[in-house]
Amino acid sequence: MRTTLVRLLVAGLFVATAGCSKKSGDGAGGGEIVIGQYGSLSGENGAFGTSSANGVTVAVDEINAAGGVLGKKIRIVTEDNQSKTEQVTTVVKKLINQDKVVAVLGEVASSRSMAGSAVCEDAKIPMVSPSSTNANVTVDKRTGQVKPYTFRVCFIDPFQGTVMGKFAFENQHYTKVAVLYDVKQDYSTGLAQYFEEEFVRLGGKVVTKESYTGGDTDFRAQLTSIKNAGAEAIFIPGYYNDAGNIARQARSLGITLPLLGGDGWSDPSLFTLGGDAIEGSCVSDHYSAENPDPIVQNFVQKYQQRFSQTPSGLSACAYDAAKILCDAITRAGSTAPDAIRDALAATKDFKGATGTISINEQHNAVKPATVVRVEKGVFRYVTTINP
16 A cells, blocks of 8 residues: 555656656757747748748757757747737747747738737746847837847848848939838838938938828839829839739839839749839848858758759848857856856847847847848849948
């Protein structure tokens, strides 16, 4: 009887211990480290999520082939928020509470990254956004305080907008431009603001500022207003799907003005959607596949081998995000969320596919921006502009 009782107690202790062994952020059991990823894998921005997920896949394949992190393989658990901000909270909570991830790789769209960041901050789980550029992703706009667990590896809109404002005025010598932006997207409104501020500061004039809502299909009223405003170019800080449609409608109305954009244009789908209408357009981006740097060419080659296409700037950012996160776990020597957070904050001079990256006090990446031009259905390198 006593032996049986002891065995039952031991068995009960084992079950209780097993049931409590995986707390939030404890996705490092067994022989693997579990990292969450959420993105727009379907819906109107589905190409963004797919491009990012592909970039993460290439990075994790490399890391695991080299032996993993802390002697364990990396496993990515991916959730689709369907391009809907209201879905983000649900999928990120699932990653943290059910999948027990040690960290999260975030969204492309800034609005969705902010929604995911709120969940991660509450749970004290580190989140790294590959390419959300709105300034409020890493800073609480209510308090002005830096979010302790939220980071990004891309440049931010104040820098990107300044780059394109300077490029339009000093490189292209435009003095009058029109702006057509998505009034519902934090990314678009922020980029429009910073572009205008720099362009006007340099001596240019924004002759008209028109707006739309992402997913709209008819832009003729806004474009007609732009046509009659005397602009020399149009700045469209939107996403690839809207930019392609706007370009086609502009050309159908006889508008031949050059088009300028931001990194939201950075997806191969743009060339199908925009066709000849986007030829000659110039946009800010995170990298150029033509860069001869060995790190860039290694990434491009492996991505092409795996997915049979040239990686976009968003793919490159996601690749760097996964690499930097795993590098932080290695430097931390631990999968404890606070240790990962501290290592991310200490990231300096990390050499990635999108340049040499350091994380500053605002948890933003200090890195260059690239300007590319659409030529015969591909992005061609124009110039690099450093911080």
